[in-house]
Amino acid sequence: MSAAGSGPEDLARGVLEGGARSIGRAISEVERDSVTVPAILRRVFPRTGRARIIGITGPPGAGKSTLVQRLAQAYRRAGRRVGIVAVDPSSPFTGGAILGDRIRMSEIYTDPGVFIRSMATRGALGGLARATSDAVDVLDAAGFDPILIETVGVGQDEVDIVRAADTIAVVLVPGLGDDIQAIKAGILEIADVFVVNKAEREGADRAVAELSMMLDLAGHPEWRPPIVKTSAPSGSGVPEAVAALEAHGAHLAASGEGRRRRSLRARSRLLALLETRFRRAIEARAPEPDGLEQAVAAVAERREDPYSAAARLFEELVPPPREAAERRSG
C-alpha cells in the first residue's frame, strides 16, 4: 500500500522497497514494453548488479520446472530470497506449455521469499530477451538473489534469452539419444554446468559418459563444465547442482570472465534497444515523401532495386559521420 501511486517513480520506489505488488506491476510494464519502462529502469538500475543470475535451459520434457523448484528451495534453506523468471519464446511452430508447468511449482508458490513470474512471447523482434533482462533488473533491484531464468526449448531464441544469465545450466535427461547428438554443438557452447535430470532412469550413466566424451573432444582451457546427476522429484543431487553453480560463480569472479560476460550483455542489450528505436523511427517517417512506403512501392514494382532504395532511405535517417559532427559543433 505504501507504493499505491501509479506513476513509474512510485512503482520504482515500491520495487526498491521489495513490495510484491510493485514488483509484479513493474514486470507487467516491462512485459508489454510500456512507455514507463525507461523511467522505471532509470530508477532501479543503480541498485542492480548484486544478484547471481542463473539460466536454466534444455529440451522440453527434461523436468526443468521441478528442478528449478528444488534449486529455489535449496537457496531458500540458505536464507536467500529467490527470483524466478520462466520464459516461453513460443515460435509460430510451438505451443507454450510453461503455464501448466507452473502448477508443479506449487510448493514454492506461496513462499513470500520466492517471486515467480512467467513471460510469454509478444511476437516482438528480440522483445522477449529485452523483457527478460529488464525483469531480471527489477528482481535484482528488489533484493532477490539468486535469480533463476528458465526457458523452454533449445532454439536460438532460448539461447538469446538465457544469455542474460551469468551462469547457464543445461538440463538433459537420459535417453534423449539422437536429440543429444542433434543439439550437442550448441549446448557445448553455452553450458557452464550440465545437469542430467531424471537420473533414476535407465541410461543416466551413459548420458553422463557421452557428455563427458563430448567435453573431452571440445577442450575447455579455463572451465570444464561439471556434469551433475539429479532426480528432481526426490531432490537427490540438488545440493551438488547448487555447488556446481556456485563453483562457476567463483570462477567467473576469479577469472575476469564474469566481467567479460557482463560487458557482452550490456552490448547486446544496447544494440537491441537501438535497433528497436531505429525501426520505430523508420515507421514514424514511413508515410513521408521519400519514406518507407514509397520505397516499398518502388521495389515491389521493380522500379528501384532494394539496395539503392535502402541506401537512399538510410541517408535520410542517418547522416554521414562528418555531417553529424558538423551538426554537433555548430
Place this chain on the structure above:
Amino acid sequence: MSAAGSGPEDLARGVLEGGARSIGRAISEVERDSVTVPAILRRVFPRTGRARIIGITGPPGAGKSTLVQRLAQAYRRAGRRVGIVAVDPSSPFTGGAILGDRIRMSEIYTDPGVFIRSMATRGALGGLARATSDAVDVLDAAGFDPILIETVGVGQDEVDIVRAADTIAVVLVPGLGDDIQAIKAGILEIADVFVVNKAEREGADRAVAELSMMLDLAGHPEWRPPIVKTSAPSGSGVPEAVAALEAHGAHLAASGEGRRRRSLRARSRLLALLETRFRRAIEARAPEPDGLEQAVAAVAERREDPYSAAARLFEELVPPPREAAERRSG
C-alpha cells in the same frame, strides 16, 4: 567466357545472358554479402519479377529434396528452366544435413536447364533471408522460372526464408503424430499447399484427414490450402502437386493477394537492409567519444541504465525529424 571480366558489371551481364558460371559467381557474392552485391542487384533487378517463386518447407525427414527433384523434373518436361535454392539455416543447435541431400538430386544435377544452389547460414542476423532473396533475384534475372526455395526445418528462420516465395508448400509425412500437433499452428498460417509425402506409408490417409480437420477449424475465406498426397521416389502425385501449386499461382494473380505479398516482401527486405546498415553505422562509430564502447562500459558498470544510454546514442546517430528537415532544406 563472354563474361570473363571480374567486375560486378561483367558479372551482372553474364547473369542476364544466362551464363552458368556468372550465375554461380554472382550467388557466391550474394552469399558472402560482398561489397559488389548492390551493383550486381542494381543491374539485374529490372529484369526480375518474371519467375514464379515456390517455397518448400517442412520437418527434417519429410523427403523434401526428393520431392523438389520430382517437381523440377515435372517443370522441365513442360519446357521450363528451373532454379533451386536449398537453404539450411542451421541454428547453433542443429547440424546441416542439406549437403548430403544434394546427392539425392543427382538425377537433375547434370541438366543444364536446372540450376541448383545450396546456401548455409553465415551467422549473420537475418543474413540468410537476405541472401536467399538476392539469389532468387539472380536466378529470376537469368531466366529461370519457376524458382524453388527449399528449407530444412520448421523454425522462425525457415519461415523468414520461405516467405521470399509467392507460394509456400509445406511437406509432411504420415506418422509425425505429435509433431503435427506441435507445429500445426504455424503451418496453418504459412501453407498455401500441403503435401503429404511418403504417401505409401501407413497413416497417410489419417494425416490427410487430420490436416483437413485443422483447415475446417481454421476457416479460409479466400484460399483453402489443398492437400496433395505424393510418393516422391515413384513420382506418384507429383502432377497433382504441380497443379495445386499452379492453381495457387492463378489465385494470387486473380485475387490481388500476389501483389499484396510482393509488397510485404519488399517491405521486410528493405527493413532488413536498413537494419544491417544501421548496425554497421553503430559499429563504425563505436570507438568514438560518446560511441557504443563507452556506453557499453557505463552500462556494464551500472553507471548508466541501458535505456538512457540507448537514447543518447540514438540521438547522436539519428537526428530528430525536424532537424533532419532543416538539414535537407539548408
